[in-house]
Each structure stands twice: as C-alpha cells, then as structure tokens.
Amino acid sequence: MQTENKKYDLPKGYEFDEVEKRWYRYWLEQKTFAAKMEEGKDSFSIVIPPPNVTGVLHIGHALNNTLQDILVRYHRMKGDNTLWVPGTDHAGIATQNVVERQLATENLTRHDLGREKFIERVWQWREEKGGTIINQLKRMGASCDWDRERFTMDEGLSRAVREVFVRLYNEGLIYKGDYIVNWCPRCHTALADDEVEHDPTEGKLYHLKYPYADGSGEVIVATTRPETMLGDTAVAVHPEDERYRGLEKIGIRLPLSDRIIPVVLDHHVQREFGTGALKVTPAHDRDDYEIGLRHELARIKVMDDHGVMNENAGAYQGLDRFACRKQIVADLEEQGFLDKIEPYEHAVGKCYRCGTVVEPTTSKQWFVSVRPLADKAVAAVREGRINIYPNTWYNTFYSWMDNIRDWCISRQIWWGHRIPAWTCKGCGKFVVVVEEPETCPFCGSSELSQETDVLDTWFSSALWPFSTLGWPENTKELQTFYPTSILITSFDILFFWVARMMMMGLHFMDEVPFHDVYLHALVRDKHGKKMSKSTGNVIDPLVMNDKYGTDAFRFTLTAFAAQGREIRMDEERIEGYRRFINKLWNAARFAQMHIKDADPEITGVCDDPSSLPLPHRWILSRTNRTIIEVRAALDGYNFNEIASGLYQFTWHAFCDWYVEWIKADLYGDDETARTNARGVLLCVLENILKLQHPVTPFVTEEIWSQLPGERRTIMLESFPKENPAWQDDEADAAMELLMAVISGLRTIRTEAELHPTAKISAVIIVPDRKKRELLEAFSGSICSMVRAEKLDIVAEAEVPDDAGHALVQEVELVVPLSGLIDVEAELAKLERKRQKLNKELARVQGKLGNEKFLNNAPEAVVDKEREKETEFKVRLAKNEESMARLKKLQ
RNA sequence: AGGCGCGUAGCUCAGUGGGAGAGCGCUACCUUGACAUGGUAGAAGUCGGCGGUUCGAAACCGCCCGUGCCUACCA
Numbered sequence: 001m002q003t004e005n006k007k008y009d010l011p012k013g014y015e016f017d018e019v020e021k022r023w024y025r026y027w028l029e030q031k032t033f034a035a036k037m038e039e040g041k042d043s044f045s046i047v048i049p050p051p052n053v054t055g056v057l058h059i060g061h062a063l064n065n066t067l068q069d070i071l072v073r074y075h076r077m078k079g080d081n082t083l084w085v086p087g088t089d090h091a092g093i094a095t096q097n098v099v100e101r102q103l104a105t106e107n108l109t110r111h112d113l114g115r116e117k118f119i120e121r122v123w124q125w126r127e128e129k130g131g132t133i134i135n136q137l138k139r140m141g142a143s144c145d146w147d148r149e150r151f152t153m154d155e156g157l158s159r160a161v162r163e164v165f166v167r168l169y170n171e172g173l174i175y176k177g178d179y180i181v182n183w184c185p186r187c188h189t190a191l192a193d194d195e196v197e198h199d200p201t202e203g204k205l206y207h208l209k210y211p212y213a214d215g216s217g218e219v220i221v222a223t224t225r226p227e228t229m230l231g232d233t234a235v236a237v238h239p240e241d242e243r244y245r246g247l248e249k250i251g252i253r254l255p256l257s258d259r260i261i262p263v264v265l266d267h268h269v270q271r272e273f274g275t276g277a278l279k280v281t282p283a284h285d286r287d288d289y290e291i292g293l294r295h296e297l298a299r300i301k302v303m304d305d306h307g308v309m310n311e312n313a314g315a316y317q318g319l320d321r322f323a324c325r326k327q328i329v330a331d332l333e334e335q336g337f338l339d340k341i342e343p344y345e346h347a348v349g350k351c352y353r354c355g356t357v358v359e360p361t362t363s364k365q366w367f368v369s370v371r372p373l374a375d376k377a378v379a380a381v382r383e384g385r386i387n388i389y390p391n392t393w394y395n396t397f398y399s400w401m402d403n404i405r406d407w408c409i410s411r412q413i414w415w416g417h418r419i420p421a422w423t424c425k426g427c428g429k430f431v432v433v434v435e436e437p438e439t440c441p442f443c444g445s446s447e448l449s450q451e452t453d454v455l456d457t458w459f460s461s462a463l464w465p466f467s468t469l470g471w472p473e474n475t476k477e478l479q480t481f482y483p484t485s486i487l488i489t490s491f492d493i494l495f496f497w498v499a500r501m502m503m504m505g506l507h508f509m510d511e512v513p514f515h516d517v518y519l520h521a522l523v524r525d526k527h528g529k530k531m532s533k534s535t536g537n538v539i540d541p542l543v544m545n546d547k548y549g550t551d552a553f554r555f556t557l558t559a560f561a562a563q564g565r566e567i568r569m570d571e572e573r574i575e576g577y578r579r580f581i582n583k584l585w586n587a588a589r590f591a592q593m594h595i596k597d598a599d600p601e602i603t604g605v606c607d608d609p610s611s612l613p614l615p616h617r618w619i620l621s622r623t624n625r626t627i628i629e630v631r632a633a634l635d636g637y638n639f640n641e642i643a644s645g646l647y648q649f650t651w652h653a654f655c656d657w658y659v660e661w662i663k664a665d666l667y668g669d670d671e672t673a674r675t676n677a678r679g680v681l682l683c684v685l686e687n688i689l690k691l692q693h694p695v696t697p698f699v700t701e702e703i704w705s706q707l708p709g710e711r712r713t714i715m716l717e718s719f720p721k722e723n724p725a726w727q728d729d730e731a732d733a734a735m736e737l738l739m740a741v742i743s744g745l746r747t748i749r750t751e752a753e754l755h756p757t758a759k760i761s762a763v764i765i766v767p768d769r770k771k772r773e774l775l776e777a778f779s780g781s782i783c784s785m786v787r788a789e790k791l792d793i794v795a796e797a798e799v800p801d802d803a804g805h806a807l808v809q810e811v812e813l814v815v816p817l818s819g820l821i822d823v824e825a826e827l828a829k830l831e832r833k834r835q836k837l838n839k840e841l842a843r844v845q846g847k848l849g850n851e852k853f854l855n856n857a858p859e860a861v862v863d864k865e866r867e868k869e870t871e872f873k874v875r876l877a878k879n880e881e882s883m884a885r886l887k888k889l890q
Numbered sequence: 891a892g893g894c895g896c897g898u899a900g901c902u903c904a905g906u907g908g909g910a911g912a913g914c915g916c917u918a919c920c921u922u923g924a925c926a927u928g929g930u931a932g933a934a935g936u937c938g939g940c941g942g943u944u945c946g947a948a949a950c951c952g953c954c955c956g957u958g959c960c961u962a963c964c965a
Contacts, residue, residue, distance in 0.1 A: 590924030852945035
C-alpha cells in the first residue's frame with residue numbers, strides 16, 4: 001500500500017470541506033475578486049439583490065447568487081472589467097421587528113427607549129448580527145468585491161436617498177396627500193399591500209334598507225362592515241341597471257343620519273351581486289375611494305388611528321369599531337332599516353405582524369407620482385434597451401406598469417431613511433432639503449420640525465444600481481460600471497424592485513440601470529410545494545454544502561436553472577452531481593499520475609493537432625464544440641445547458657472514451673504516442689477545468705493547483721475560446737464509427753452472457769473501403785476495448801449460423817459463439833426489432849408516397865427521409881438473414 | 891373571479907414544427923492498474939384527453955380533465 005499511495009498526490013476521493021475553506025481564504029487574501037477598471041476593456045457589472053440584513057440564506061438566495069457568480073467568474077476570466085457589488089438591505093419593518101422582539105425579552109418597547117435610543121439599538125444589532133447572510137454568501141463561493149460591500153442605510157446611500165427625494169419633490173413628482181391605505185390600528189402604521197395577510201374568516205353580511213330621499217321606495221345594500229355606513233357619501237349602481245333607472249335624480253336618505261346622499265352611476269358595480277346597489281364609503285374602502293375620486297364624493301372618516309369612532313360618528317363617538325358595529329346593527333334593526341343578516345365567509349385583511357384586522361382608511365402619506373417615471377421604463381423595455389429573460393414576463397410587466405398607481409413611500413416606523421422634509425412653525429411651509437436646515441428659507445424661523453415618517457425600504461433599493469457606485473458624485477465606478485450588465489433576481493419582486501430601479505435609473509442617470517433582467521424560478525420541494533418551516537420541507541443550502549460540497553450543490557442549482565417558473569429541488573440530484581465532481585476529481589487524479597512533470601515537449605502538442613492520431617483529434621474537436629456550446633449557454637443565460645454540456649462532455653466523452661482509449665498509449669513503450677497522449681490529456685483537462693470553474697470554483701481551483709508547473713489561480717486564466725484548428729468533422733465521424741462498432745461488439749458479448757474478461761474472436765464485414773481501412777488501423781484498440789483475441793476485418797464473408805450478429809453504420813459485426821446463443825431469446829428480440837423497423841419503414845414510405853409532402857417539405861427533409869428508407873430496408877434485410885440463420889439452429 | 895404556468899420513462903426534469911432525451915432509480919454481469927462515489931450492457935414512455943391547423947404536431951390553436959402559483963378577494 002505504501003508504494004501504491006506514492007503514485008498519487010491526490011487523495012482517492014475529493015475532500016471538499018478543507019479545500020473550500022482553504023481556497024476561499026486564499027481568494028480573499030489575494031483580493032482576486034476586486035474589480036479592475038482598466039482602459040480599453042469591456043465592462044461587466046452586477047449589483048447583488050441586497051438580502052435583508054436580518055436574512056438567513058435560503059435556497060432562493062443560493063440559486064440567485066450561484067447564477068450571478070457564474071456570470072461574474074466567466075466575465076472576469078474573459079478579461080472584462082468585472083464588478084459584483086455586494087450589500088444588504090436595511091429592511092425597515094423586518095429589522096425593526098427583530099429588535100423590538102429582542103427588547104420584548106427585556107420587557108421593553110421601542111417607546112420606552114425613544115426614537116433615538118431605539119435606532120442606536122438597531123445599529124448595535126446590525127453590528128453584532130447583521131453579517132450572518134454575508135458570511136453565508138461567502139460559503140456559497142460568491143466572488144463579490146467585498147471591499148465594496150454596501151448597506152442601504154450607510155452614509156453614502158442615505159445621501160443618495162435624500163438627494164433623490166429632494167429632486168423629485170422639486171420636480172413635483174413627490175407630494176403629500178390623502179390616500180386610502182391599509183391601516184393597522186394597533187401598530188399605528190400604514191401597511192404595504194404585501195404586508196397584509198388575508199385569511200378566510202367566518203363573518204356576516206348585513207343587508208341594509210336605504211330609503212329613497214323622496215320616500216317613494218328603498219334600496220337594499222349589503223355590507224360586512226355596517227359601522228362604516230356613518231361615512232357613506234353615496235350609493236352606487238351600474239349605469240345600465242334598469243332597476244334603478246332615474247334613481248340618481250332622487251338620492252338616498254342615509255339611515256341614522258339626516259344626510260341626503262347622491263346615487264352615482266359607476267361601471268365598477270356588479271349588477272349580479274346582492275341587489276346591485278353598493279354603499280360608498282370613500283374614506284374606508286379602497287374601491288369606494290376610487291369611486292369617490294371618479295364622482296368627486298366627500299370622504300368622511302369615522303374612525304381615528306386607534307380604530308375608535310370619532311366625532312363624525314355622532315352618537316357613536318368613542319366606541320371601538322367592533323362595539324360600534326353591534327350598536328349600529330341593533331339601532332338599524334330597531335328603526336326598521338335592517339333587512340337581514342347572512343353568514344358570510346370572506347377574506348379579512350390582517351396585519352402580518354400583530355394579526356389585527358386592518359382598517360382601510362385615508363391618511364396623510366407621501367407619494368411618488370409614478371406615471372411619468374413608469375412611462376420611461378415601459379419605453380425602455382419596448383425599445384429593447386432592457387431585455388427580460390425569460391420573455392414570458394414581458395406581458396406581465398406591461399400589464400403591471402399600465403395599472404400602476406402612485407407609490408406610497410411613507411411608513412410610520414422608526415428604522416429607515418427619515419423623510420427629509422421639515423414643517424416651518426413660522427410660515428407653515430414645507431422645507432425639503434438634503435441636509436438638515438437651521439432656519440426656514442422662506443421666513444427665517446428656526447422652529448422647524450422634521451417629518452416623523454421614514455421611507456419605504458424599496459425607495460432606497462430602487463436606487464441601488466447607481467447609489468452603490470457613488471452617485472450623486474460622478475465617480476469612476478459610475479462611469480465604468482453603469483449601466484450594469486444584468487440583474488438576476490426572483491420574479492416575485494419584478495414589480496416591487498425591478499420596475500422601480502428602471503424608473504429611478506432612467507430618471508436620474510438618463511440611462512437604463514441594467515441591460516438585461518434575468519428572472520429565475522422559485523425553488524420548491526420536489527412535489528412542487530412551497531418550502532416552509534411549518535411544512536418541514538425546507539432544503540437548507542448550508543446543510544447541502546456540508547453534505548455534498550458547495551460545488552456539487554452549485555452544479556445542481558445550475559442544472560435546474562432552466563428558464564421556467566419553478567424548480568422542484570430534489571436532494572437526490574445533488575447526490576448525483578456530487579458523484580460527478582468526484583468523477584472529475586478522479587480523472588484529474590489519473591491525469592496527474594501520468595503527467596507529474598511539465599516536460600516542455602507535451603505543452604505544444606495541441607497547437608496543431610492535424611498530424612495527431614484520431615482519438616486526440618476527436619477529443620480536441622469535441623472540446624472545441626463544448627467550448628462553443630458552453631459559451632453560447634453562458635451568453636444566453638441558459639444555465640441548465642451549461643451544466644448538461646459540461647456533464648456530458650466530461651463524463652461521457654472525456655472519461656468514458658478518451659481516457660480509456662489512451663491508456664494503451666500511456667502504459668505502452670512508444671515514446672511519441674505517450675507524449676501525444678500526455679499532452680492532449682493535460683490540455684483537455686485544463687480546458688475542462690477552466691470551462692467549469694465558474695460553476696464549480698473550488699474543485700477546479702484545487703485540481704488546477706495540483707497540475708504540474710508553476711500555476712497561479714485559475715481565476716486569472718483566460719476562459720477557453722473557440723479554436724478552429726481543433727474543429728475536425730472527419731475525426732468526429734470516424735470516432736463515431738469506431739465507438740459504434742465497439743459498443744455493438746460489447747452488446748453481443750453481454751447478450752451472449754459472456755464473462756466480462758472472456759476473450760472473443762470477431763469478424764467485421766465492411767464493404768466500404770475507407771471504413772475498412774479505418775477499422776483496420778484501429779484494430780488494436782478495438783481488440784483491447786472489446787477483449788478480442790482475434791479480429792478479422794474483411795470486405796465480405798459468410799456469416800456462420802451460430803454467431804452473434806449486429807449491424808451498425810453499414811458494418812456487420814459477427815462474433816462466432818458456438819453453443820452460447822440463446823436461440824429463442826435472440827429470435828424474439830429480432831422479431832421485436834423487425835416489427836419496429838417495419839413500422840418505421842411504413843411511416844417513411846407513407847411520407848415519401850405523399851405528393852404534398854414531396855412538394856411542401858424542404859428538400860433536405862425529403863432527402864433525409866429517402867436516406868432513412870434505404871437504411872431501414874438494409875436493416876430489415878439483415879434482420880431477416882439473422883433470423884433465417886437462427887432458425888436453422890432451432 | 892381574473893391572470894400566469896405546468897402535465898414527456900418509476901422519480902426529478904430538459905426538449906417550440908421533421909427519426910422520443912438526461913440524471914437518479916431498476917435489471918444482468920464485472921473489485922481490469924483514475925474512480926465500486928466505478929465499468930459494460932439492458933428494460934422501460936398511447937409525450938394528460940379530445941378536436942383543429944399542417945405534407946408533417948410532444949411542440950402551434952381551441953375545448954376538457956388534473957395540478958400549481960400570482961393578483962383581487964370585491965360590497
């Protein structure tokens with residue numbers, strides 16, 4: 001064993017754990033991820049979708065960042081000025097919640113600390129815990145330029161946020177106004193739509209009688225929230241609803257109130273629902289708000305911020321909204337205005353933090369007028385200045401952008417960018433400036449109070465592509481790397497984030513923020529279910545890294561990343577690719593055994609392969625094709641094709657055929673043959689490593705470093721380029737024949753149930769002279785690969801009855817097997833083949849007998865069908881001969 | 891309710907107009923000097939169903955069935 005081990009410098013199995021740690025440390029120390037800004041080079045840049053600073057790496061991050069890392073490593077090797085900007089998002093509400101929960105364990109609330117102290121506390125939390133996800137990204141092998149790590153709340157980005165806010169305000173694109181928002185009466189904040197959870201809830205539908213103003217009749221309206229009737233300012237019906245024709249001229253007398261409210265005609269009303277009449281409460285319902293705008297209706301708020309009825313509720317003032325509901329229903333019933341109450345299951349919006357029923361209500365909020373900004377974004381996409389991959393998302397994008405509403409950017413929390421607007425107590429005007437003013441520029445008063453709201457987290461992330469590069473300064477980074485090349489993100493934030501980056505980038509940089517958008521799929525479990533902690537089907541990327549190695553996991557993610565909408569992650573696949581990594585490792589181990597020293601004579605072997613023996617020319621030709629394929633897949637973001645191209649080539653072409661084929665040369669005595677084999681072996685392996693480095697950085701780097709010669713990191717090697725000198729169609733065809741012959745003979749062996757080591761003799765009947773010469777030239781290789789002790793290659797021969805027989809590419813393979821043939825089984829198989837061939841022949845002949853086919857199909861297709869017809873006929877004839885021979889043995 | 895997907899080998903998935911593919915699993919044989927995390931060979935599919943377009947459909951169109959997601963959850 002001692003001497004055995006000396007032959008190899010590499011361990012038998014790939015030990016990823018130690019390798020990954022060692023190389024990542026090395027890369028960081030050598031700053032190999034640092035962006036260069038050299039004159040005259042192409043630029044490639046990506047800004048990371050900043051994960052929440054509270055985040056923990058999940059499989060979506062793993063996918064997202066693996067794809068980015070692949071492109072970044074690829075372009076870096078191509079020699080581009082390459083930058084990948086990392087960073088995290090301050091994630092307003094999420095982070096505030098985390099710290100509030102921490103405070104809760106000390107029996108404190110943020111109000112106990114006060115705003116300033118609380119924010120200090122958040123920063124402290126960020127210092128201690130905020131680096132978690134960054135370290136996890138490093139574990140994935142991400143080659144971000146870590147010295148450029150940014151945080152959406154850091155000094156530079158905060159400056160950019162204020163600058164943008166002030167400019168938009170001065171341009172009239174930011175305003176403060178009333179708006180209907182999702183209000184949480186407990187948290188006292190407006191909630192974004194995605195912060196509201198909708199649960200199906202058992203409720204009641206109240207049918208109320210609303211009398212006509214002239215007493216001539218009544219209309220019945222239905223509601224789940226009767227207390228809002230106090231704020232009703234209209235009843236709406238469909239304009240074409242015959243039942244209510246003319247009612248708009250009469251009006252309604254609102255029960256429990258003396259108010260006369262109008263009847264408005266609006267297409268929004270569904271005639272089929274209930275009675276087709278809708279009470280309109282513009283201050284407390286989103287749709288009613290819209291109707292109110294259309295018909296210029298008054299908005300009467302009947303509740304305060306706590307969900308308690310206010311002065312507009314008259315006698316009900318001071319009641320909680322739910323208590324008020326009971327009272328109102330009782331009063332309506334008593335006064336005869338209640339028609340009926342039905343049980344009703346409907347979805348009720350609840351605060352995602354505390355579960356309190358959300359109250360739609362109007363409140364003063366800050367808004368961005370997005371229409372002009374959105375138009376620019378849509379134009380950029382329509383004109384192809386931004387491309388979206390996969391292209392199925394264009395329609396969704398356009399329909400979202402067409403229906404876009406003004407963007408509510410204020411949030412009633414403490415953690416975030418505080419709105420840079422001050423109200424002057426002297427003159428009452430707004431002062432909106434980048435730096436805190438000492439006096440009011442309008443009246444000189446020094447009594448200024450800043451807005452207490454902070455900005456929506458998405459506001460700062462919308463600026464990410466240029467704020468991280470130093471904007472508003474015109475930095476070299478901005479000049480070199482903006483617009484960024486591609487944004488890779490999950491499709492669920494196309495609207496929240498991607499579209500807003502387009503708007504902001506186009507507005508402030510007058511240029512798109514990125515040329516391409518790649519929206520990757522959502523990772524689900526293998527049954528298509530969303531991964532969630534409660535379901536228990538979560539695949540933790542860090543666990544996968546530990547279990548199978550980061551490279552295997554990355555390769556799996558890449559192989560799954562077709563341009564679709566969902567990925568069903570199956571852990572077994574990761575195991576499969578772990579074996580692939582190990583296969584590569586062992587191929588390298590084999591190569592290394594034979595190429596211990598970098599003797600100069602092997603290094604130039606591949607420069608001009610035209611005089612090399614066939615197998616070398618073939619593998620170099622295949623290498624060239626793989627380079628072309630992998631590059632095309634990289635350039636077209638077809639990540640799964642990168643993986644499958646590498647897998648097929650490395651395992652099935654390189655390991656299965658080439659390495660096996662050249663063993664005779666490597667173990668033989670012919671010095672020239674050895675040198676050629678060693679040279680090509682090393683050259684192809686080097687190309688594999690470089691091609692695969694972007695996907696599996698660790699194992700490729702480790703093998704690379706173990707290869708002979710002085711080697712710098714593989715990251716500094718140039719990515720393989722198409723090499724026309726390697727392309728060799730003749731070699732491809734010749735090897736295909738050889739491989740088909742070998743496989744055919746092996747099949748005969750197996751089917752005769754010969755022992756794998758048993759020697760055979762074989763006859764190959766080749767009418768074609770060129771093919772015959774080729775086979776003769778490689779008869780030695782054929783013999784060793786099929787374990788034949790005798791091989792006759794002839795132009796024609798009688799096939800003995802008692803022989804295994806096959807036909808490949810017009811070459812007959814004959815293996816005499818006296819007494820070893822299972823005649824019945826063989827006949828049955830031939831019969832199955834015959835039927836299949838007959839079926840295919842019939843189909844082909846059907847086509848060729850069809851005038852329309854001959855007239856309409858392209859010539860090449862017709863020719864191909866003719867070739868098939870001939871081929872099938874020959875094979876059928878041979879099939880019949882075989883059967884005839886076998887029948888003699890019966 | 892609308893919108894968007896998906897349905898291809900036992901499983902997980904590629905494949906967008908011209909002879910059904912991969913990985914895993916399965917079967918048989920094999921410790922041959924890179925690797926048993928391996929090798930060789932093999933079995934296995936009415937490409938969800940029904941219609942249509944086409945000379946030709948797994949692919950394009952329509953309907954149906956099954957399944958998943960996203961909006962709005964509508965008084």
